[in-house]
Amino acid sequence: MNDNPLLRIEQRAPFDRIRTDDIEPAIEALLADAKERLEAAAEGEPTFDNTMRVYDAITERLDYAFSIVRHLESVATTPELRAVYNKVHGPVSAFYSNLPLHEGLWKAIKRYAASEEASGLTGARRRFVDKTVESFRRHGADLDPAGKERLAAIDLELAALTTKFSENVLDSTNAFELLLDEEAQLAGLPPSAIESARENAQAKGREGWRFTLQGPSYLAVMTYLDDAATREQVYRAFSVRASREPHDNRQVASRILELRREKARLLGFADFADFVLEDRMAGRGERAWEFLQDLRRRTEAAFQRENESLIEFRGAPLEPWDIGYWAEKQRKALYDFDEEVLRPYFPLEPVVAGMFDLFGRLFSIDVTQVDGVPAWDPAVRFYEIRDRQSGELLGAFYADFYPRENKRGGAWMDSLLTGQPGGLPHLGLICGNLTPPSGGKPALLTHRDVETIFHEFGHLLHHCLSRVEVRGFAGTSVAWDFVELPSQIMENWCWERESLDLFARHYETGETIPQDLFERMKRARTYRAANAQMRQLGFGVIDLALHREYDAARDGGLVAYSRRLLQQFSPAALPDDHSMVTAFTHLFSSPVGYGAGYYSYKWAEVLDADAFTRFRDAGVFSEETGRAFRETILARGDSEDPAELFRAFMGRDPDPKALLERSGLLA
Numbered sequence: 001m002n003d004n005p006l007l008r009i010e011q012r013a014p015f016d017r018i019r020t021d022d023i024e025p026a027i028e029a030l031l032a033d034a035k036e037r038l039e040a041a042a043e044g045e046p047t048f049d050n051t052m053r054v055y056d057a058i059t060e061r062l063d064y065a066f067s068i069v070r071h072l073e074s075v076a077t078t079p080e081l082r083a084v085y086n087k088v089h090g091p092v093s094a095f096y097s098n099l100p101l102h103e104g105l106w107k108a109i110k111r112y113a114a115s116e117e118a119s120g121l122t123g124a125r126r127r128f129v130d131k132t133v134e135s136f137r138r139h140g141a142d143l144d145p146a147g148k149e150r151l152a153a154i155d156l157e158l159a160a161l162t163t164k165f166s167e168n169v170l171d172s173t174n175a176f177e178l179l180l181d182e183e184a185q186l187a188g189l190p191p192s193a194i195e196s197a198r199e200n201a202q203a204k205g206r207e208g209w210r211f212t213l214q215g216p217s218y219l220a221v222m223t224y225l226d227d228a229a230t231r232e233q234v235y236r237a238f239s240v241r242a243s244r245e246p247h248d249n250r251q252v253a254s255r256i257l258e259l260r261r262e263k264a265r266l267l268g269f270a271d272f273a274d275f276v277l278e279d280r281m282a283g284r285g286e287r288a289w290e291f292l293q294d295l296r297r298r299t300e301a302a303f304q305r306e307n308e309s310l311i312e313f314r315g316a317p318l319e320p321w322d323i324g325y326w327a328e329k330q331r332k333a334l335y336d337f338d339e340e341v342l343r344p345y346f347p348l349e350p351v352v353a354g355m356f357d358l359f360g361r362l363f364s365i366d367v368t369q370v371d372g373v374p375a376w377d378p379a380v381r382f383y384e385i386r387d388r389q390s391g392e393l394l395g396a397f398y399a400d401f402y403p404r405e406n407k408r409g410g411a412w413m414d415s416l417l418t419g420q421p422g423g424l425p426h427l428g429l430i431c432g433n434l435t436p437p438s439g440g441k442p443a444l445l446t447h448r449d450v451e452t453i454f455h456e457f458g459h460l461l462h463h464c465l466s467r468v469e470v471r472g473f474a475g476t477s478v479a480w481d482f483v484e485l486p487s488q489i490m491e492n493w494c495w496e497r498e499s500l501d502l503f504a505r506h507y508e509t510g511e512t513i514p515q516d517l518f519e520r521m522k523r524a525r526t527y528r529a530a531n532a533q534m535r536q537l538g539f540g541v542i543d544l545a546l547h548r549e550y551d552a553a554r555d556g557g558l559v560a561y562s563r564r565l566l567q568q569f570s571p572a573a574l575p576d577d578h579s580m581v582t583a584f585t586h587l588f589s590s591p592v593g594y595g596a597g598y599y600s601y602k603w604a605e606v607l608d609a610d611a612f613t614r615f616r617d618a619g620v621f622s623e624e625t626g627r628a629f630r631e632t633i634l635a636r637g638d639s640e641d642p643a644e645l646f647r648a649f650m651g652r653d654p655d656p657k658a659l660l661e662r663s664g665l666l667a
Contacts, residue, residue, distance in 0.1 A: 004022050004025060004026045004029075005017040005018050005022060006018060006022055006023065006026035006027075006030075006065040006068065006069070007026055007029060007030070007061070007065070009060070009061060009064050009417060009424065011396065011417070011424055011425060011427060012373055012374075012382070012396070012427075013068055013416055013427065014374070015068075015072075015374045015375050015376050016374030017374075018068070018072070020078075020080045020081055020084055023069050023081075023084045023085070023088060024084055024087060024088055026065055027062075027065065027066065027069070027088040027091070027092060028088075028091075030061050030062040030065055030066075031062065031091060031092065031095055033061060033062075034058055034059055034061070034062050034095065035095070037054065037057075037058045038058055038099070038102060038105060039104070040054065041054040041055050041058065041105055041108060042102065042104030042105045042107070042108050043104070043108075046108045046109070046111050046112035046115065047112070047117060048112070048117065048118070048121070048125060051108050051109060051112045052109075052112065052125075052128060052129060052132070055105065055109070055132070056128070056470055056471045056472050057471065058099075059095075059096070059099075060418075060471065062092070062095075063418075064416060064417055066088075066092050067414065067415065067416045067417075068416060069085060069088070070085070071376075071414060071416070071429065072376060073085040074407065074408045074431075075376055075377070075400060075404075075406070075407045075408070075431060076376045076377060076404075076406050076407065077170075077406045077407075078406065082167065085163075086160075086163060089159055089160070089163055090156055090159055090160055093155060093156060093158075093159030093591070094152060094155065094156045094159070097139075097151070097152055097155035097156070097159075098152055100135065100136040100139035100140060100141045101139075101140055101141060101143070101148045101151065101152065106136055106141045109129075109132055109133060109136065110133070112129070113129050113130075113132075113133050123639070123640075124468060124469060124470050124473060124639035124640075125469075125470070127473070127638075127639065127640065127641075128470045128472070128473060131279070131638075134279065135279070138267060138275070138278060138279070139151075139267070140266070140267055143266070143267075147266060150266060151263065151266055151267075154259050154262060154263045154266075155263075155591060157255075157259055158256060158259050158260070158263075158591040159591055161252055161255055161256050161259070162256060162588060162589055162590050162591055162593075164252055165242075165249050165252050165253065165256070165585070165588040165589055166408070166585060166589040167247075168242040168247040168248065168249045168252065168582075169241060169242045169247075169249070169408075169582075169583045169585055169589075170408050170409075171246075171247045172241045172242045172244075172247035172583070173212075173213045173214065173241055173409060173583075174212075174405055175247065176212065176213050176237045177210055177211070177212055178210070178211040178212075178221075178230070178233065178234060179201065179206060179208050179209070179210050179211075180197075180208055180209045180211070180230075181207065181208040181209075182208075185209075185227060185230065186209060186225070187225075187226040187227065188224045188225050188226035188227075188325075189220060189221075189224050189225055190220070190224055190340045190343075191439075192220075192340070192343060192435060192438065192441075192444055193216075193217075193220035193221075193224065193435075194209065195438040195439040195441075196216065196217065196220075196435055196436065196438050197209035197210055197211055197217065198438075199438050199439075200212070200217070211234065213234070213237060213238050213241065214403045214409055214433060215403070215409055215410070215433045216403065216433065216434065216435040218234065218238055219324075221234045222234065222235060222321065222324040222325065223324045223325060223328050224325070224328065224340075225325070226325075228319075228321065228322065228325075231321040231322070231325060232319065232321045234321075235320060235321035236321075236575065236577075239320075239574075239575065239577075239578045239579065239580060240577055240578070240579050240582075241579075241582065241583040242579075242582040242583045243559065243577075243579035243582040243583075248582075249582040249583070249588070250557070250558060250559060250579075250582055252588070253558055253581060253582060253584075253587075253588050254552065254558050256588055257272075257546055257547070257550065257558070260272040260547065260595065261547075263275070270285075271285060271547060271548045272547040272548075272595065272596050273285025273288065273544055273547045273548045273596040275596075276547075276592060276595065276596040276597060277596065277597070279479065280479040280480055280481050280482075280597070280600075281479050281481045281482055281603065281642055281643060282481055282599070282603065285544060285547070285548050285596065288481075288540075288544060288596075288599045288603075289544050289548070291599060291602070291603060292537050292540045292541055292544070292599050292602065295533065295537055295602060295656075296534070296537050296541075298660060298665065299530050299533050299534055299537070299665060300530075300534075302529075302530035302665055303530040303531060303533075303534045303571075305530075306528050306530050306531055306571075307531070307571045309330070310323070310326060310327060310330055310528075310571070313326065313329075313330045313333070314326045317572075318571070318572050319572055319573075320570065320571075320572040320573070320574060320575070320578075322572070323571055323572055327527075327528055327531075330527075331524055331527050331528075334524075334527065335520050335523050335524040335527065336520055337517075337520040337521060337523070337524045339446055339447060339448075340446075341517065342446065342447050342504075342513070342517070342521065343444040343445065343446060344444060344506050344507055344508065345504045345505060345506050345507075345512075345513050346444060346445040346446070346447065346449070346450050346503075346504060347442040347443065347444055347445070347505075347507040348401065348434065348442060348443035348444075348445055349442060349443075350503055350505055350507075351445060351450055351453065351503045351504070352399070352453065352503075353503065354502040354503020354504070355453065355454060355457060355503060356383075357502055357503070358493060358499050358502050358503070358621075359457070359461065359490070359626075360388065361621055361623065361626070362621065362622075362623065362625075362626030362629075362630075363461065363465065363626050363627070363629075363630045363634070364387065364388040364389060364623070364626070364627065364630070365385050365386065365387060365388055365394065365465070366385070366386045366387075366388050367383050367384070367385050368383060368384050368386070369381055369382070369383050370382050370383065370384055370396075375398055375400075376400075377400065377404070379400065379401070379402055380398050380399065380400045381398070381399045382396065382397070382398055382399075383396060383397055383398075383399065384396045385397070385461075385464050385465075393425045394425055394426065394464055394465060395419065395425045395426030395427065395428065395463065395464025395465070396425060396426070396427050396428075396464075397427065397428045397429055397430060397460055397464065398428075398429040398430075399429070399430050399431075400429065400430070400431045400432070401431070401432045401433075401434045401443070401453075402432075402433070402434060402436040402443070403433035403434075403436070407431075407433070409433055410433065410585070411430075411431060411432040411433065411452045411455070411456055412430070412431050412456065413428060413429065413430045413431075413456045413457075413459035413460050413463070413476075413487075414428065414429050414431075415427070415428045415429075415463050415475060415476065416428060416429065418463075418466075418471050418474045418475055418477075419466075419474075420468070420469060420471055420474065421467055421468075421469060425464075426463055426464045426466065426474075426475065428460050428463045428464060429460075430453075430456040430457060430459070430460050431456075432449075432452060432453065432456065434449050434452075434453075435449070441507070442507055444507065447494065447521070450494050450504075451491045451494050454490040454491050454493065454494055455487045455488060455490060455491055456487065457490060458486045458487035458488070458489065458490035458491075459476060459483075459486065459487045461486065461490075461634055462475055462476050462483070462486040462487070462633075462634055463475035463476050465630055465634040465635055466634070466635060466636075466637045467635045467636075468635075468636065468637040468638075468639045470639065472638075473637045473638040473639050474637045474638075475637055476637075477637060477638050478637060478638040478642060479638070479642050480594070480597045480600045481597065481599070481600040481603040481604060482604065482607070482642035482645075482646075483600070483604070484600055484601055484603075484604030484605070484608070485604045485607045485608050485611065485633065485646075486633060486634055488601075488604055488605055488607075488608040489607075489608040489611055489612050489629075491608075492608070492612040492615070492616075493620060495522065495525065496620045497518060498620055498621060499620055499621075500512070500513060500518070501513075525664075526663055526664030526665075529663040529664050529665060530663075530665060531571055532663075533602075533663060533665070534569045535569060536601055536602055537569060537602065538565070538566050538568070538569025538570070539566075539584075539586075539598050540598045540599040540601070540602060541565055541568075541569070542562050542565050542566060542581065542584075542598075543586075543587055543594070543595070543596060543597070543598040543599070544596060544598075544599065545561075545565055546558075546561075546562070546581075546587070547595060547596040548596075558581060559579040559581060559582065562579075562580065562581035563578050563579070563580075563581075566578075566580060586598055605659055606654055606656045606658070606659045607646060607654050609658040609659040609661075609662045610650065610654045610655050610656075610658040610659070611629075611633075611646070611649060611650060611654075612658075613658055614649070614650060615629075628649060629649060632645055632648040632649040633645055633646075633649055
């Protein structure tokens with residue numbers, strides 16, 4: 001047992017030494033250790049060090065090990081790994097859920113909160129005590145024994161169901177393939193997509209061109225393939241993922257909603273939205289709902305104009321599988337701009353190097369690749385982040401950019417180790433599913449891919465540049481309607497001439513983007529911006545409606561209800577079997593996740609658009625502004641109220657006009 005690599009916290013995770021057989025005994029041992037620490041924290045006369053600080057560190061070793069296991073299941077899953085992950089997930093989730101229900105710890109925290117020492121606390125320590133008391137109460141610390149028992153059972157079932165939801169989405173996504181065997185069937189597709197499809201088929205030992213429902217493949221078909229019947233086939237397969245046996249999420253999602261509703265009411269809240277949002281910037285579900293509806297009202301007229309314009313351009317009504325295809329043609333006609341023309345200017349390696357250079361200047365850091373560090377796949381890279389002035393190692397991270405069938409879709413950042421000043425540095429990771437190298441060419445990205453990398457790197461910097469003494473307040477452990485600010489603001493540098501010239505260079509000639517192409521790209525930026533905004537608002541509305549209002553007895557089945565809502569935000573009539581909600585992993589892949597919180601993306605977009613105006617006005621390379629953002633936002637975690645942190649950076653409250661202006665929607 002002593003040689004089990006999951007039992008020790010290491011700055012470089014031991015991915016080369018972890019075996020599936022290590023997982024269960026390690027998690028059992030770490031749970032036992034955490035329980036011992038928990039009992040110790042509940043005893044004796046409480047002080048900040050022996051109660052609050054111990055509570056902050058109780059799960060540190062368990063967090064580290066379980067984060068690694070959870071991550072491996074998402075990027076390198078096997079049937080054996082999935083089975084053992086599912087086996088340990090329940091006990092781990094139960095332990096986390098039961099922490100606020102531990103009577104001895106709760107009494108110790110309350111005694112300390114009422115002590116003379118606690119009354120003299122200031123800053124992050126004061127906030128830690130106050131928020132811990134609030135959190136324990138919100139999570140059932142004052143329930144009677146029967147209530148606590150029921151709450152623990154709900155959390156355990158939610159953990160199992162949300163894991164099953166994710167597995168069904170992955171399995172149903174991988175279950176589909178489209179194999180084309182005639183070159184004429186590929187008409188309209190860019191060479192990069194054709195080459196990727198050919199190599200995908202070869203990797204499976206097949207002839208022809210293989211298309212899947214993974215992001216790069218799906219988007220290429222929906223945007224460029226001339227044959228409408230094939231687009232329809234792929235669209236329909238994508239839109240019904242995880243809605244049919246053997247990977248059916250309909251009952252899974254319905255049960256998750258029932259349990260969340262029961263949990264909220266058990267804890268004294270009207271609904272799950274009010275429960276989740278009490279400690280976020282929005283505060284209550286009603287305020288988040290009003291925020292979405294206000295943006296919807298400001299967007300609807302432009303949404304209608306855009307859709308009428310596209311129908312007029314096509315000269316006929318549009319089906320949902322036509323929208324992306326004809327929108328790309330209209331954009332090209334209006335702005336003489338084809339996004340594929342930009343691919344040669346965005347080879348992955350220079351984009352990443354330029355991103356490091358750019359934010360190195362702004363935030364006074366150096367990002368350096370370190371070779372020979374074991375990971376879960378040969379394509380994964382490892383980097384260190386050091387302070388440019390002192391040379392201090394602030395954090396390190398893994399980067400995994402390409403899709404695989406044993407890896408879930410999308411893009412994300414995650415933390416493996418949360419460091420503290422004077423202790424081990426932070427450790428994190430960023431993952432994506434970008435178009436891989438093909439045909440002897442490097443990985444050539446779309447501009448949207450570049451924005452995605454910058455976005456996830458923003459999350460990573462929020463984690464790695466954190467300097468908070470309370471571990472539970474460090475990095476991205478902030479209100480979810482604030483957490484997207486550091487990520488979304490980074491995307492703005494993908495649109496500025498000065499910053500683009502750092503990393504956007506033709507992979508063959510080294511030339512920067514020609515000025516006329518850059519100007520066309522900028523003009524096309526707000527093309528169908530109202531549709532993009534309405535799409536996000538639609539997801540947010542579905543989320544809040546499901547968690548505030550939905551009643552199966554009154555409203556009917558979950559899929560049909562969600563489809564009716566989404567139709568109001570769709571530019572074309574959705575098919576009768578459209579079931580996007582059964583693959584809505586943001587809402588249903590974890591016990592809370594973005595459940596009742598999807599509005600956060602738009603909320604944070606208001607923050608990021610406004611905050612970027614300070615960079616824009618001072619200069620996009622302004623080291624003074626970058627230092628201020630690092631010190632007031634990136635370094636502070638949740639050590640202060642997020643509204644106060646924003647005011648510390650901007651000197652005022654956020655102004656939503658900046659987002660509308662950036663989107664071309666300011667009337």
